[in-house]
Amino acid sequence: MIGFETDLQDLRDSARALQGAADAAEAASNGLRGTDVPVNSGDTGGFFGGLGGMFPADNAFGRTLGMPAVAAAYNDHLAKIQKLVAQLHQTTADTSHALMRVAELYEKADENSKQRVNRAAAGLEGN
Numbered sequence: 001m002i003g004f005e006t007d008l009q010d011l012r013d014s015a016r017a018l019q020g021a022a023d024a025a026e027a028a029s030n031g032l033r034g035t036d037v038p039v040n041s042g043d044t045g046g047f048f049g050g051l052g053g054m055f056p057a058d059n060a061f062g063r064t065l066g067m068p069a070v071a072a073a074y075n076d077h078l079a080k081i082q083k084l085v086a087q088l089h090q091t092t093a094d095t096s097h098a099l100m101r102v103a104e105l106y107e108k109a110d111e112n113s114k115q116r117v118n119r120a121a122a123g124l125e126g127n
Contacts, residue, residue: 008110011103018096025089032082036075 006106008103008107011099011106015096015099015103018092018099022089022093022096025085025092029082029085029089032078032085036078
């Protein structure tokens, strides 16, 4: 490139690599869906809030262990991780697109510079 110290193919390769990382982050984000644990039994109707309030929650930490606080903490942590992985996906994809756009702009600027140089050279030859 005239006037630039950047190889366009290097920019495009970096953009593609980042898009691959964004795709991996998206897959990780999708893989986290459905890994939450129910904190209560879900029976909230009926007499005094239903029978569910009288029985321990059925969750990954055991139906009889009585650990709804642990399940709630797990779900809270999971929600934070899901948000961060989704952010990672979005920012990585955005960076990939930005690098590709930079490569396009550099290519256009390079072409414009070459045309100016060619016109200038043609003008000098004509004199």
